[in-house]
Amino acid sequence: MKLRVLSADELRRSLPMTDAVEAMKHAFAAFSSGVATVPQRLAVAVPPDDGLLLVKPALLPGKGLGAKLVSVFPANVQKGRPMISGLVVLLDETTGEPMGLCDGGLLTALRTGAASGAATDLLARADAKVGAIIGCGVQGRTQAVGIDAVRELEEIRLFDTDAAKMEGVAAEMTEILRARLVPTSSPEEAIDNADVICTATTSTTPVFPGVGVAVGAHINGVGSFTPAMCEVDDDTIRRAAIFVDSREAALREAGELIRATESGLTDPEEWTELGEVVESSRSGRRSDHRISFFKSVGLAAQDIAAAALAFERAAELGLGVEVDLG
Numbered sequence: 001m002k003l004r005v006l007s008a009d010e011l012r013r014s015l016p017m018t019d020a021v022e023a024m025k026h027a028f029a030a031f032s033s034g035v036a037t038v039p040q041r042l043a044v045a046v047p048p049d050d051g052l053l054l055v056k057p058a059l060l061p062g063k064g065l066g067a068k069l070v071s072v073f074p075a076n077v078q079k080g081r082p083m084i085s086g087l088v089v090l091l092d093e094t095t096g097e098p099m100g101l102c103d104g105g106l107l108t109a110l111r112t113g114a115a116s117g118a119a120t121d122l123l124a125r126a127d128a129k130v131g132a133i134i135g136c137g138v139q140g141r142t143q144a145v146g147i148d149a150v151r152e153l154e155e156i157r158l159f160d161t162d163a164a165k166m167e168g169v170a171a172e173m174t175e176i177l178r179a180r181l182v183p184t185s186s187p188e189e190a191i192d193n194a195d196v197i198c199t200a201t202t203s204t205t206p207v208f209p210g211v212g213v214a215v216g217a218h219i220n221g222v223g224s225f226t227p228a229m230c231e232v233d234d235d236t237i238r239r240a241a242i243f244v245d246s247r248e249a250a251l252r253e254a255g256e257l258i259r260a261t262e263s264g265l266t267d268p269e270e271w272t273e274l275g276e277v278v279e280s281s282r283s284g285r286r287s288d289h290r291i292s293f294f295k296s297v298g299l300a301a302q303d304i305a306a307a308a309l310a311f312e313r314a315a316e317l318g319l320g321v322e323v324d325l326g
Helices: 008-014 017-033 104-123 138-150 163-173 187-191 232-239 247-253 255-262 276-278 300-317
Strands: 002-005 042-046 051-060 065-073 085-093 097-102 130-134 157-159 180-185 197-199 218-222 242-245 291-295 321-324
Touching: 002 300, 008 097, 008 104, 008 300, 017 138, 017 276, 017 300, 042 130, 042 300, 051 232, 065 104, 065 300, 085 104, 085 247, 085 321, 097 104, 097 300, 104 138, 104 218, 104 276, 104 291, 104 321, 130 218, 130 300, 138 163, 157 163, 163 180, 163 291, 163 300, 187 218, 232 242, 232 255, 232 291, 242 247, 242 276
Parallel strands: 002 097, 130 157, 130 197, 157 180, 197 218, 218 291, 242 291
Antiparallel strands: 002 321, 042 051, 051 065, 065 085, 085 097
C-alpha cells in the first residue's frame, strides 16, 4: 500500500485556482442534492487558550473519500506560529486504504479561496471591477486569488490591522494576480464602492459598517466559523440576499447569522445554499441592485473535492513522495 505525500509547494502546483473553483461548485451541488455524505463535524476544545481540533469526514461518490483533521489555535499568532494547521487524508473509495496525505491548513485556505471564487462567479455582477479583502492572513491571500480568477478586477484593496502584514501581501502577490493590489488605511476605505468584498478574519465584532457597502455588491464571509465570531453587521444582513454553504451548518456555526436569526432580522427559510444555485434549483443574483452575501463555515465535501483533484493532478505531474506503508 503506497501513500502519496505532497509538500506545500506541490499542493499549490497540483491545485490551480480555476480548476479548484469548478471542483467547489461540484462539491456544493453534491452536498445540496444529498449525493455527498457529510456527517456533522466533531469539535474538541483544547484548553487553556481556546484551541480547537476539528475532525471532518466526507464521501463524494466517484470523486473521493477522506477526512480532515484541522486545529485552530488563536494563541499561536502571538507565538509566531500558524493559527490554522492540520492534515487531510484521502482514501481509496473501493478499499478504504490511505492513498494521499497533505497539509490541511493550506488545503483549507486553497479550497476556501476557491469557494469564494465559485460564489463570486455565481453571484457577483458580471461587470465587477473592484475587490476588497479584509484580513491579510493565509486565508486572505487565497481569497484574493479566488476572486481574481473569476472576474476581471482592476484592483483589489487590502486591509489588515497589522499594516506590515498587509504590505507584505501586496508585495508578495503583485506578480500572481491580474488585479492591482492597493493597501488601505481602514475597512471603510477598502470597501468604498467595492463590487466584491471578502472577510477573512476571526473577529467577534463586525469588520466594516454595512451602511458603507455599495448597492449591488457581493460579499464573501469566510473567516468566522463559531457562534462567538461575527464579521458582518446587522445592516449588511438586513440589506442582503443570503447564500450559505449549508443552512444547517450556518445555523449552528455562523455567529452573525445566528444572532440575526434570533433577533428576527433574517429567516433561514429564505437562505439559499450555493449548491442549489449550481443546480439551478434556486436562483442566484436576481438584481444588480441587491447585495448578495455568501456565508461559508466550510464543508468537508470541499476538502475532499479539493484533495481528490490535487492528488489526481499530482500523479499526472509526478509530484509528491510515495511512502510504502507495507
